[in-house]
Amino acid sequence: MLNKAWSQFVVMGRSALVALALSSASPVSAQDQAAAAKATASSETPSSAAEEKRAGFDLLASIAYAYTTTEPNGLKLDPYGGYFGLDLGYTWNMGLRVGARASYGLGRSIKQTYDPLIGASVDLTSDAQSVTASATVGYDMKLHILTLRYALGIGFTSLHWDLGDIPYTSFAGYSPMKGSMFGAQIDPGVALLWQRGHFECGLGLHYLVPFTEEVPSALVAELLVGTRL
Amino acid sequence: MSRRTLRGLVVLVLTLLCCAQLASSARAETGEDLRSPKSRSTRFSAYSLPKGTWAIEAGALGLGNDELYGEIGGAVGLGAGFQLDVNLAHYGVGLFNISSRWNFLDTRHVALSLGLSFLYGHGDWVWILSPLAERLIEDTDLFSLPVNLTASVPVTHWLQFDLTAEYQYAKLIGQLGEGKTLYADALIGAERFVFRPGARFFLSDTTALELAALLPAFTKVPYEGTLSAELLGRGFQRSGEGEAKIAFSETWNLEVGLRSRFTPWMFGSFRLTFGPLADRFFSAPVYPTFSLEFRL
Numbered sequence: 001m002l003n004k005a006w007s008q009f010v011v012m013g014r015s016a017l018v019a020l021a022l023s024s025a026s027p028v029s030a031q032d033q034a035a036a037a038k039a040t041a042s043s044e045t046p047s048s049a050a051e052e053k054r055a056g057f058d059l060l061a062s063i064a065y066a067y068t069t070t071e072p073n074g075l076k077l078d079p080y081g082g083y084f085g086l087d088l089g090y091t092w093n094m095g096l097r098v099g100a101r102a103s104y105g106l107g108r109s110i111k112q113t114y115d116p117l118i119g120a121s122v123d124l125t126s127d128a129q130s131v132t133a134s135a136t137v138g139y140d141m142k143l144h145i146l147t148l149r150y151a152l153g154i155g156f157t158s159l160h161w162d163l164g165d166i167p168y169t170s171f172a173g174y175s176p177m178k179g180s181m182f183g184a185q186i187d188p189g190v191a192l193l194w195q196r197g198h199f200e201c202g203l204g205l206h207y208l209v210p211f212t213e214e215v216p217s218a219l220v221a222e223l224l225v226g227t228r229l
Numbered sequence: 230m231s232r233r234t235l236r237g238l239v240v241l242v243l244t245l246l247c248c249a250q251l252a253s254s255a256r257a258e259t260g261e262d263l264r265s266p267k268s269r270s271t272r273f274s275a276y277s278l279p280k281g282t283w284a285i286e287a288g289a290l291g292l293g294n295d296e297l298y299g300e301i302g303g304a305v306g307l308g309a310g311f312q313l314d315v316n317l318a319h320y321g322v323g324l325f326n327i328s329s330r331w332n333f334l335d336t337r338h339v340a341l342s343l344g345l346s347f348l349y350g351h352g353d354w355v356w357i358l359s360p361l362a363e364r365l366i367e368d369t370d371l372f373s374l375p376v377n378l379t380a381s382v383p384v385t386h387w388l389q390f391d392l393t394a395e396y397q398y399a400k401l402i403g404q405l406g407e408g409k410t411l412y413a414d415a416l417i418g419a420e421r422f423v424f425r426p427g428a429r430f431f432l433s434d435t436t437a438l439e440l441a442a443l444l445p446a447f448t449k450v451p452y453e454g455t456l457s458a459e460l461l462g463r464g465f466q467r468s469g470e471g472e473a474k475i476a477f478s479e480t481w482n483l484e485v486g487l488r489s490r491f492t493p494w495m496f497g498s499f500r501l502t503f504g505p506l507a508d509r510f511f512s513a514p515v516y517p518t519f520s521l522e523f524r525l
Binding site for chain 1: 514516
């Protein structure tokens with residue numbers, strides 16, 4: 001397994017090397033030097049020219065896997081798993097971006113034996129799904145040919161759970177055994193995007209930090225594809 | 230070392246060299262980068278703020294001594310390499326702190342600094358914990374005194390290594406808990422000596438990838454007095470003097486993060502921390518931290 005992971009890393013490294021070599025080769029062309037000289041002569045810095053291209057709306061669709069990192073009250077509950085979403089935002093020239101994103105987590109069923117602090121252990125299967133929505137504020141930065149986007153989301157998660165037919169009215173903080181609840185959350189993260197014309201795509205990483213103990217935290221790794229409007 | 234491993238390492242090194250070339254060309258355009266005195270990070274590095282420069286930082290979900298759970302901090306460069314820091318967010322929950330640093334050597338190839346911090350907390354003033362925990366510590370006083378020596382070594386334009394050696398002494402004085410479940414009328418201390426190696430890859434003139442580890446050489450909890458605890462029929466009682474050792478496997482952590490300069494005076498960072506400390510404080514094996522810093 002380690003060998004497989006390592007060979008994947010080697011392939012990724014090679015791809016990154018080729019991409020970086022190509023990107024580092026292009027700026028030294030005579031055309032680019034002339035363009036840079038022109039920009040300097042017209043008292044407009046290259047960075048401000050690049051910033052002008054930032055302004056506008058963008059819409060991104062995400063396909064992600066969310067790794068649940070906490071076990072509320074010791075119960076294994078995964079309301080995320082396969083995770084799909086949309087992210088719409090507006091970016092100003094200075095790089096500030098304000099947006100909103102919504103995602104749906106397919107969740108998964110987990111068979112487990114729950115050991116309460118007091119009392120006998122219980123065999124059960126937990127099943128859960130989630131809907132997450134956040135307002136986001138972020139900042140876009142140029143990172144060579146890519147855009148690095150920092151973002152902080154503030155919103156809520158709607159959690160739906162089903163603990164099966166166990167004979168309890170309240171279990172590990174969940175009541176009833178099939179129900180739903182809302183929990184506020186923050187979700188900081190970063191994304192690395194490649195933009196060309198109206199097309200953009202990239203990879204993102206963000207972390208769901210709910211304020212409600214019954215809603216699990218999750219690390220979300222996502223593939224982003226979208227358009228600049 | 231297998232041939233495949235060697236090939237992988239060569240690819241990794243070449244990739245980083247490409248980053249370096251791109252970073253140095255980007256820096257040449259602006260003449261300013263994240264390694265310049267006004268912009269460089271003082272977190273886990275030997276550098277201090279230039280004289281008269283203020284740094285205001287707001288962050289959340291941190292795990293370090295100075296940023297645990299959150300930070301609304303202020304720092305000021307006093308000149309001659311001296312810097313003072315306070316975390317006002319911790320003041321807000323009853324933990325009074327101040328940190329100082331002296332960057333006594335700052336050359337092109339190496340920088341060294343000495344740091345000294347002080348923290349005092351009175352249990353009755355700490356309001357952020359659960360009611361049970363608040364009741365447990367209400368008659369206690371906490372003192373903490375970390376001392377550290379940090380070296381920063383900029384190896385190339387795109388790579389910097391940092392290493393901190395820190396000794397922390399803390400003491401909890403007073404009566405902890407009440408009743409038979411948990412009771413301690415004792416002096417409980419905590420001593421630890423940690424190494425914190427780190428590396429920063431300057432990916433461009435405005436963004437750095439930062440890696441750091443917390444590697445404790447030892448963590449001890451000496452006590453003197455009477456301690457007793459009981460839960461589910463299992464009891465523990467000690468009187469006199471003693472010392473508990475906390476294993477390395479319970480106290481290390483690793484972090485990886487990005488720090489960027491959004492504008493010449495505004496910086497942002499996002500980090501992920503892995504390890505048992507994240508688990509201990511946030512009940513998760515990996516946890517995020519984010520912050521925004523303004524330099525004025």
